[in-house]
Amino acid sequence: MxxxxxxxxxxxxxxxxxxxxxxxxxxxxxxxxxxxxxxxxxxxxxxxxxxxxxxxxxxxxxxxxxxxxxxxxxxxxxxxxxxxxxxxxxxxxxxxxxxxxxxxxxxxxxxxxxxxxxxxxxxxxxxxxxxxxxxxxxxxxxxxxxxxxxxxxxxxxxxxxxxxxxxxxxxxxxxxxxxxxxxxxxxxxxxxxxxxxxxxxxxxxxxxxxxxxxxxxxxxxxxxxxxxxxxxxxxxxxxxxxxxxxxKTLHVRMQRHCENGEAIANYLRNHPKIEKVYWPGFEDHPNHEIAKSQMNGFGGMISFVPKGGTFKEAVNIVEKLRVFTLAESLGGVESLAGHPASMTHASIPKTEREKSGVVDALIRLSVGIEDIDDLIADLEQAIGR
Structure with a gap:
C-alpha cells in the first residue's frame, strides 16, 4: 500500500x-x-x-x-x-x-x-x-x-x-x-x-x-x-x-483528550457552583451542528465561569488546583488551567475582550490524558460544593 x-x-x-x-x-x-x-x-x-x-x-x-x-x-x-x-x-x-x-x-x-x-x-x-x-x-x-x-x-x-x-x-x-x-x-x-x-x-x-x-x-x-x-x-x-x-502519538492522545474533555464538560455543567460551560459538544452549543459536520470529535478544551463569578473567585479556584497545573499554553499530556483575562488574553483591552465573553471570572481548561477520576476529584476540591 x-x-x-x-x-x-x-x-x-x-x-x-x-x-x-x-x-x-x-x-x-x-x-x-x-x-x-x-x-x-x-x-x-x-x-x-x-x-x-x-x-x-x-x-x-x-x-x-x-x-x-x-x-x-x-x-x-x-x-x-x-x-x-x-x-x-x-x-x-x-x-x-x-x-x-x-x-x-x-x-x-x-x-x-x-x-x-x-x-x-x-x-x-x-x-x-x-x-x-x-x-x-x-x-x-x-x-x-x-x-x-x-x-x-x-x-x-x-x-x-x-x-x-x-x-x-x-x-x-x-x-x-x-x-x-x-x-x-x-x-x-x-x-x-x-x-x-x-x-x-x-x-x-x-x-x-x-x-x-x-x-x-x-x-x-x-x-x-x-x-x-x-x-x-x-x-x-x-x-x-x-x-x-x-x-506519532497524536491520534491516541487526542482520543483520550476527547474522552476526558467530554467527562469534564458534563461534570462542570452539572455542578451547582458553575454558571456557564463552553464546549462545542453540547447539543445546545450555538454551532453544535456545524461542529458535528466538520469535526470528528469535540476536543479537550473547555472554558467555564463560576456562579456569580468574580476575578477573585476564579483566581481562588485555579490556585487550589493540584492535578491541573496553572500555566500558559495547552495541548500537553498534562492538564492545564488558565485565567485568560490575566494570562493568554491580557493583551486585549478589557472592553474588547468582554464583548466576546472573556470576562474576569472565565477559566480555561486544557484537559490532559490523566485518569479522569483524578481530574474530577481535583476540580471538586478546588470548586467545592
Whole structure:
C-alpha cells in the first residue's frame, strides 16, 4: 500500500516519512548543523544552510503536510512566526477580516505590529456569515479563521468561509491549533492555509515551541517559503525532532483528550457552583451542528465561569488546583488551567475582550490524558460544593 493511501492513525506514524538514507535510521536523525559541504559552488545534496533547509525540519514538514492532507508543509520557530509569515503576504492598504474571539497573541500581532505598516484588521462574529461579508471590501485580501475559538469555544463554518473567500477572491487561513488534523482538516473544506501552534497538541508534551503552515498551492507555498527563508524564523533540528516524535502519538492522545474533555464538560455543567460551560459538544452549543459536520470529535478544551463569578473567585479556584497545573499554553499530556483575562488574553483591552465573553471570572481548561477520576476529584476540591 502506498503511504499516501494510509488512514489518519497510520499517517501520524508513517506519513511523509522514510528511513534515513545514510544508515536506515527509523526516526529521522537530529541534524545539528548549520551548514553543509559542497563539492563545487552550488553543488550540494539538497541542503546548503540550515535556515534555508535542514533534513530534520524537512522530515517534520513532510509529516505536517501528510496529516493535514496537504502538499507543502513549513515549520517555524513558533505559531506566531507562522502567522507573521502569512500576514507578510499582504501589502500596505490591504485588509483582513478575523473573528472577534481571537487568541490574545494573534490579536496583539495584528493590532500592535502589523497595523502600523498600513494593514487594517476587522474583527467580527464569524459564526455569522453575513457579518463577515459585511466587512469585506475591495481592499480585503485575507480571512483569518480560528475554530474552535480561544477561549470561548465558538465554532466557525469553514466551508462557508471558503465559499465566501472564493466568491470575493480572498485567501482563507484557518488556525487549527485547538482541533488538530485528528479532528478537522480545513484544506479539505476549502481553506488555502492551515496554521498550527505545534507547541500545543502536535508536540503534545510541553517541551517545544514550534509553528506550522500547510498549503496545497505550489505558488503560495513558494511565496511562504521565500518569506520563511528571508525572515529566518525557522525551528531548529531538536525542536523538529521532538515535534515529529509528538505527532506519532497524536491520534491516541487526542482520543483520550476527547474522552476526558467530554467527562469534564458534563461534570462542570452539572455542578451547582458553575454558571456557564463552553464546549462545542453540547447539543445546545450555538454551532453544535456545524461542529458535528466538520469535526470528528469535540476536543479537550473547555472554558467555564463560576456562579456569580468574580476575578477573585476564579483566581481562588485555579490556585487550589493540584492535578491541573496553572500555566500558559495547552495541548500537553498534562492538564492545564488558565485565567485568560490575566494570562493568554491580557493583551486585549478589557472592553474588547468582554464583548466576546472573556470576562474576569472565565477559566480555561486544557484537559490532559490523566485518569479522569483524578481530574474530577481535583476540580471538586478546588470548586467545592
Amino acid at each position: 502506498e503511504k499516501k493511501e494510509l488512514k489518519f492513525n497510520s499517517k501520524t506514524i508513517h506519513g511523509g516519512q522514510q528511513p534515513d538514507k545514510a544508515y536506515g535510521a527509523v526516526m529521522p536523525p537530529i541534524y545539528q548543523t548549520s551548514t553543509y559541504a559542497q563539492s563545487t559552488p552550488g553543488g550540494h545534496q539538497g541542503f546548503e544552510y540550515s535556515r534555508s533547509g535542514n533534513p530534520t525540519r524537512t522530515a517534520l514538514e513532510n509529516a505536517l503536510a501528510s496529516i493535514e492532507n496537504g502538499r507543502y508543509g513549513l515549520a517555524f520557530a513558533s505559531g506566531l512566526s507562522a502567522m507573521d509569515a502569512v500576514i507578510k503576504l499582504l501589502e500596505p492598504g490591504d485588509e483582513v477580516v478575523s473573528t472577534n474571539d481571537l487568541y490574545g497573541g494573534s490579536y496583539r500581532l495584528f493590532r500592535q505590529v502589523f497595523e502600523k505598516y498600513g494593514i487594517t484588521f476587522h474583527f467580527t462574529a464569524m459564526q455569522d456569515v453575513e457579518s463577515v461579508e459585511g466587512k469585506i471590501n475591495d481592499k480585503t485580501k485575507l480571512l483569518w479563521v480560528e475554530t474552535p475559538t480561544n477561549p470561548m469555544m465558538n465554532v466557525i463554518d469553514i466551508a462557508a468561509m471558503a465559499a465566501l473567500a472564493k466568491k470575493h477572491g480572498l485567501l482563507l487561513a484557518v488556525d487549527n491549533t485547538f482541533a488538530t488534523p485528528y479532528l478537522q482538516r480545513p484544506l479539505e473544506m476549502g481553506a488555502d492555509i492551515v496554521m498550527h501552534s505545534a507547541t500545543k497538541y502536535l508536540g503534545g508534551h510541553s517541551d517545544v515551541v514550534v509553528g506550522a503552515l500547510v498549503v496545497n498551492d505550489k505558488e503560495l507555498a513558494e511565496k511562504l517559503y521565500f518569506i520563511q527563508n528571508a525572515s529566518g524564523a525557522v525551528c531548529g533540528p531538536m525542536d523538529s525532532f521532538l515535534t515529529l516524535r509528538g505527532i
